[in-house]
Amino acid sequence: GAVVSQHPSWVICKSGTSVKIECRSLDFQATTMFWYRQFPKQSLMLMATSNEGSKATYEQGVEKDKFLINHASLTLSTLTVTSAHPEDSSFYICSARGTEPTEAFFGQGTRLTVV
């Protein structure tokens, strides 16, 4: 299947700093990318949907000024957690889909720990 790569796999940052997570589609053009957050023992929660060249659409309750999403090319989307706090510590996962293949493929996730 298609490959979606996230970087970094894990990151530890100090409270108040910003962290950027990259999501790349390696072998297909991702017209749409999705960002999820997953807390321990819980399901995935969709945070936002981004289309290449457009502003991201955020789900209700997700602060767009805190979670900045940029989808500048057909192979790269970034999620920046600004002014991170310990409660932002979570597992962040991206997924991507293009016109072909039609299913969405997930990255391996990024474990963010804010101390």
Added chain:
Amino acid sequence: LAKTTQPISMDSYEGQEVNITCSHNNIATNDYITWYQQFPSQGPRFIIQGYKTKVTNEVASLFIPADRKSSTLSLPRVSLSDTAVYYCLVGIPWGAGKSTFGDGTTLTVKP
């Protein structure tokens, strides 16, 4: 978005066939059913997708009755490495695009 209901957990033994059922009573006409597998600290992995009747691939089968209000993921001869969380999603044909992840089913395979 169609809401899905799955058992919270299931136990099985190596070599057995496992069937995980998902209820989706308000599935829409254009909705597909997609199943994902997730290991701890990893992103979900696509398993299988279907619209009606039966779909089979190299790792699983998906059974969908005529009314499409439920579906069953069948894993033949599970092994310890199949221990994971399994999610059933209902939505647009391209899988997790805008579908909502339910609580998933934690499958534990015992030796």
